[in-house]
Amino acid sequence: DDIEKIVAQIELEEKKRQEVVEITVPPPSRRANFTLTAHPDKEELILFGGEYFNGQKTFVYNDLYFYNILRNEWVRVKAPGGPPPRCSHQAVSLSSCKGQLWVFGGEYASPTQSQFYHYRDMWVFHMSTKKWEKISASGGPSSRSGHRMVCVKKQLIVFGGFHDNLRDYKYFNDVYAFDLENYTWQRLQPTGTPPAPRSGCVMVALPDGKVLIYGGYSKEKIKREVDKGVIHADMFLLTPEKNDISGLKWKWVAVKQSGTHISPRCGMSLATAPGNKAYAFGGVWDIEENEEDLAGTFYNDLHILDLDKTQWWTVTLSGKKDSEKHRRRRKEKNELRSDAETDDYDNALNELKISEPQEDVEGSETGKVPSVSVTSEAVVSDDGIFKVTVGPATSVASPQQYAESSSGAQHVFTPSPRMNCGLVVKHGILYLYGGLVEDGDKQFTLSDFYSLDLHKLDEWKTLIPNDLTSLEWLESNSSSDASEEDSGSDSDSENDEEQMQMEVD
Numbered sequence: 001d002d003i004e005k006i007v008a009q010i011e012l013e014e015k016k017r018q019e020v021v022e023i024t025v026p027p028p029s030r031r032a033n034f035t036l037t038a039h040p041d042k043e044e045l046i047l048f049g050g051e052y053f054n055g056q057k058t059f060v061y062n063d064l065y066f067y068n069i070l071r072n073e074w075v076r077v078k079a080p081g082g083p084p085p086r087c088s089h090q091a092v093s094l095s096s097c098k099g100q101l102w103v104f105g106g107e108y109a110s111p112t113q114s115q116f117y118h119y120r121d122m123w124v125f126h127m128s129t130k131k132w133e134k135i136s137a138s139g140g141p142s143s144r145s146g147h148r149m150v151c152v153k154k155q156l157i158v159f160g161g162f163h164d165n166l167r168d169y170k171y172f173n174d175v176y177a178f179d180l181e182n183y184t185w186q187r188l189q190p191t192g193t194p195p196a197p198r199s200g201c202v203m204v205a206l207p208d209g210k211v212l213i214y215g216g217y218s219k220e221k222i223k224r225e226v227d228k229g230v231i232h233a234d235m236f237l238l239t240p241e242k243n244d245i246s247g248l249k250w251k252w253v254a255v256k257q258s259g260t261h262i263s264p265r266c267g268m269s270l271a272t273a274p275g276n277k278a279y280a281f282g283g284v285w286d287i288e289e290n291e292e293d294l295a296g297t298f299y300n301d302l303h304i305l306d307l308d309k310t311q312w313w314t315v316t317l318s319g320k321k322d323s324e325k326h327r328r329r330r331k332e333k334n335e336l337r338s339d340a341e342t343d344d345y346d347n348a349l350n351e352l353k354i355s356e357p358q359e360d361v362e363g364s365e366t367g368k369v370p371s372v373s374v375t376s377e378a379v380v381s382d383d384g385i386f387k388v389t390v391g392p393a394t395s396v397a398s399p400q401q402y403a404e405s406s407s408g409a410q411h412v413f414t415p416s417p418r419m420n421c422g423l424v425v426k427h428g429i430l431y432l433y434g435g436l437v438e439d440g441d442k443q444f445t446l447s448d449f450y451s452l453d454l455h456k457l458d459e460w461k462t463l464i465p466n467d468l469t470s471l472e473w474l475e476s477n478s479s480s481d482a483s484e485e486d487s488g489s490d491s492d493s494e495n496d497e498e499q500m501q502m503e504v505d
Contacts, residue, residue, distance in 0.1 A: 002115075003108070003110055003115040003116070003117045004117060006110075006117075007084050007108055007117050010062075010084040010085065011083070011084045014062075014080075014081055014082045014083070014084065014132075015080075015081050017078065017079070017080045017081065017082070018080060019080070020077065020078070020079050020080065020130045020131070021077070021078040022075055022076070022077050022078075022130075023075065023076050023078075024073060024074070024075055025065075025074050025075065025076045026074065027074050027447065027449065027464055028047055028050075028063070028065050028074065028447070029052065029061075029447070030052050030434070030445040030446070030447045031049075031050030031051060031052045031059075031061060031087075031434065031445060031447075032050060032051055032052065032053075032087070032420060032434065032435065032436045032445050033049075033050055033051055033087035033088045033420060034047055034048060034049050034050030034061075034087065034422060034434075035047070035048050035049060035089060035090065035091035035103075035422070036422030036423070036424050036431070036433055037091050037092070037093045037101065037424060038093060038424050038425065038426040039066070039093060039099070039127075039426075040093045040094055040095035040099055040100075041095055041099055042099075043068065043069045043070050043426070043427070044066050044067060044068055044069060045066070045067040045069065045424060045426060045431060046064070046065070046066055046067075046091070046093060046101055047064075047065040047067065047422065047433070048062075048063075048064050048065070048089075048091055048101070048103065049061055049062055049063075049085065049086050049087055049089055049103075049106065050087050051087035051088075051109065052445055053113075053443060053445070054472050054473060054474050055442065055443075055472075055473045055474040055475060055476055056474040056475075056476055057111045057112070057474075058109045058110070058111050058112070058113050059111070060085040060086065060087055060108050060109055061085050061087075062082055062083055062084055062085040062086065063076055063078075064076065064077045064078075064079065064082070064125070065077075069426065069429075072463065077130060079125065079130050079131055079132055080131050080132065081131060081132040081133065081134070082123075082132045083103060083121070083123045083132065083134070084108060084119075085108055086105075086106035086107060086108055086119055086145075087106055087107060087108075087109075087145070088106050088107050088145035088146050089103055089104065089105050089106025089107075089119070089145065090103070090104050090105060090106075090147060090148060090149035090158070091103045091149075092149055092150065092151050092156060094151060094180075096180070097126065097128070098126075098127060098128035099126070099127030099128060100124050100125065100126060100127065101124065101125040101127065102122070102123070102124050102149075102156060103122070103123045103124070103125070104121070104122050104123075104141075104147075104149055104156070104158060104178075105118070105119050105120060105121070105141070105143070105144050105145055105147055105158075105161065106118075106119050106145050107119065107145035114166075115166075116164060116165060116166060118143035118144055118145055118163050118164075118165075119143060119145075120140060120141060120142055120143040120144070121134060121135075122134075122135040122137065122140065122178065123135065135183055137178070137183050137184055137185050138185065139184070139185040139186065139187065140176060140178070140185035141158050141161070141172075141174065141176045141185075142163065142172075143163055144161035144162060144163050144172060144199075145161060145162065145163075145199070146160070146161045146162050146199030146200050147159065147160050147161025147172070147199065148160060148161075148201055148202070148203035148213075149203075150203050150204065150205040150211060151180075151205060152205050152209055152211060153209060153247065154179065154180045154181055154247075155177045155178060155179060155180060155247055156177070156178040156180065157175065157176070157177055157178075157188075157205070157211055157238070158175070158176045158177075158178070159173070159174075159175050159201075159203060159211075159213065159238075160172050160173055160174075160195075160197065160198050160199055160201060160213075160216065161199050162197075162199040162218070169219065170197075171197035171198055171199060171218040171219070172197050172199075173194050173195055173196060173197040173198065174187065175187070175188040175190060175238065175250070176188065177247065177248065186248055188248060188250055190238060190250040190251050190252050191241075191250075191251040191252070192251045192252035192253060193252055193254065194236075194252045195213055195216075195232070195234065195236045195252070196218065196230075196232065197218055198215075198216030198217060198218045198232050199216060199217055199218065200215075200216050200217045200266055200267065200420075201213055201214060201215050201216030201217075201232065202214045202215055202216075202268065202269075202270040202278075202280065204270070204272055204278055204307060205272075206276070206307055207276060209240050210237050210238065210239050210240070211237070211238040212235065212236070212237055212238075212255070212307065212310075213235065213236045213237075213238065214233075214234075214235045214236075214270075214305075215231070215232050215233055215234075215235075215265075215266065215268065216231075216232045216266065217229065217230065217231055217232065217266040217267075218230045218232070229286055231264045231265065231266050231285070231286070233262070233264045234254065235254070235255040235256075235257050235310060236252055236253065236254055236255060237252075237253045237255050238250055238251075238252060239251050239252075239253055255310050256310070257310050257311070257312060258309065258310065258311045258312070259306075259309075259311035259312040259313055260303070260312045260313055260314040261312075262280075262303060262312050262314075263285065263299075264285055265283030265284055265285045265299060266283060266284060266285075266286075266419070267282070267283045267284045267419025267420045267436070268280050268281070268282060268283030268299075268419070269281055269282060269283075269420065269421050269422070269423035269432075269435075270305070270423065271423040271424050271425045271430060272307075272425065273425040273428070273430070273454055274425075274428065276306070276307045276308050277304055277305065277306055277307060278304070278305040278307060279302065279303070279304055279305075279423070279425065279430055279454070280302070280303040280304075280305060280423075281300070281301070281302050281303075281415075281421060281423055281432060282298070282299050282300055282301070282417060282418050282419055282421055282435065283298075283299050283419055284296045284297065284298050284299070284419040284438075285297045285299075296438050298417035298418060298419060298437055298438070299417055300414050300415055300416055300417040300418065301314060302314070302315045302317075302414075302452075303315065315457060316412075317412045317414070317452075317457055317458055317459055317460070318412075318456075318457060318458050319412045319458060319459055320458055320459055321458070412458075412459050412460075413459060413460055413462075414460060415432055415448065415450050415460060415466070416437070416446075416448075416466055417437060418434075418435030418436060418437050418446055419435055419436050419437070420435050420436050421433060421434055421435030421446075422434055422435075425454070428453065428454050428455050429451050429452065429453055429454065430451065430452040430454055431449070431450070431451050432449070432450045432451075432452070432460075433447075433448075433449045433450075434446045434447050434448065434449075442473045443473070444471045444473065445471075446466060447464065447467075448462070448464050448465060448466035448467070449462075449463040449464035450462055450463060451463060
């Protein structure tokens with residue numbers, strides 16, 4: 001069957017669900033390109049959707065998980081009228097109307113990846129009633145995935161993304177606004193020079209109503225049937241026009257970055273934090289060995305972006321200060337800080353080792369940049385399961401060390417290199433979940449989970465360890481692949497129906 005019919009059938013099955021079912025479950029199965037969002041009111045994180053590819057078959061999910069931070073517990077919610085399975089979508093949580101989760105776009109792939117379907121639908125999960133609602137509003141963005149969406153005042157702003165149907169592809173740099181009061185779409189026409197079309201960029205809503213865009217990825221045609229990947233490293237501000245009360249007049253402004261030079265990469269994840277800062281982790285730099293093969297360098301470095309100054313800092317964690325003498329001093333001083341005081345990260349940053357003056361990304365010296373020293377040499381990790389080339393990182397470890405907690409001050413544990421991890425901040429704690437890493441033609445999906453206290457910036461806490469022994473990769477059989485392609489859509493239809501049944505049960 002046509003993949004559009006499969007998706008419509010899944011949505012129809014979801015509508016038949018009448019009751020809300022909440023079940024305490026083990027952590028989510030391995031997946032990538034999901035969304036991880038902080039609950040607007042509760043001590044919870046929200047994970048929705050994603051995909052998993054084991055080398056032979058693709059699974060796409062529409063399950064909804066709530067992670068209770070205080071209880072370290074996962075709850076899966078099966079709610080009436082949910083969206084069909086998707087990945088590479090966007091989600092934004094809001095405290096309005098007793099809590100909402102807004103989801104837009106994304107894509108669905110058939111199990112053999114012979115068909116792709118890109119969504120252009122908008123959904124909202126009402127947290128008070130635990131019910132999904134599909135929003136009917138015309139004039140919105142075209143079908144896409146890999147886009148970005150943030151909330152600015154009473155609007156959801158959508159930028160970029162791509163559409164690929166295996167015959168042709170297109171990357172976008174258009175901007176749309178969704179009115180959260182009237183439930184209407186409006187395409188914005190900002191003045192100025194826009195960013196080049198791209199997907200997978202980082203996008204941040206600033207307190208002053210501006211929107212920051214950094215990086216991203218796109219492809220361009222070199223010659224017939226030959227494409228070249230482009231990694232973007234530029235930064236822009238989408239700025240509302242002065243004295244505009246409609247919320248529809250904006251302009252693009254290119255931004256000069258300063259501070260530590262961030263090596264070019266895509267798949268870097270970013271999360272905003274109090275103090276008008278954002279934290280970025282990981283990513284990958286792909287080197288084209290020839291027209292068909294890529295070699296990826298994966299990163300596990302942690303960066304801070306000062307959103308006021310558009311200045312990058314690279315962080316090396318300080319490690320636990322666990323001497324008895326230090327603990328006695330703290331106890332004697334009865335050092336209790338309020339939430340407002342702990343939101344001031346500058347005190348923590350000042351305790352870190354500051355490097356020598358560095359050049360900004362444009363090449364001009366910026367003086368004493370508040371960034372710490374960074375290991376610049378590449379390291380290759382090999383545990384017998386897969387090999388990873390690691391780029392410059394704040395802390396580089398072998399896979400054997402990944403599975404161990406490093407207690408000495410000489411080495412501070414850091415999550416292994418990866419791209420597209422889930423990254424979110426809740427009450428001054430940075431949470432990192434999963435991601436992807438590659439070894440040649442093999443693609444491994446991670447499901448580990450960590451937290452980092454941003455007030456201390458001392459060490460990562462392991463919530464779910466990185467279980468390398470359970471990583472799965474099934475080598476594809478070229479002859480069976482060819483026979484599947486020859487059989488047309490029938491085999492895909494059967495697989496899709498199996499997956500659909502698995503998802504709606």
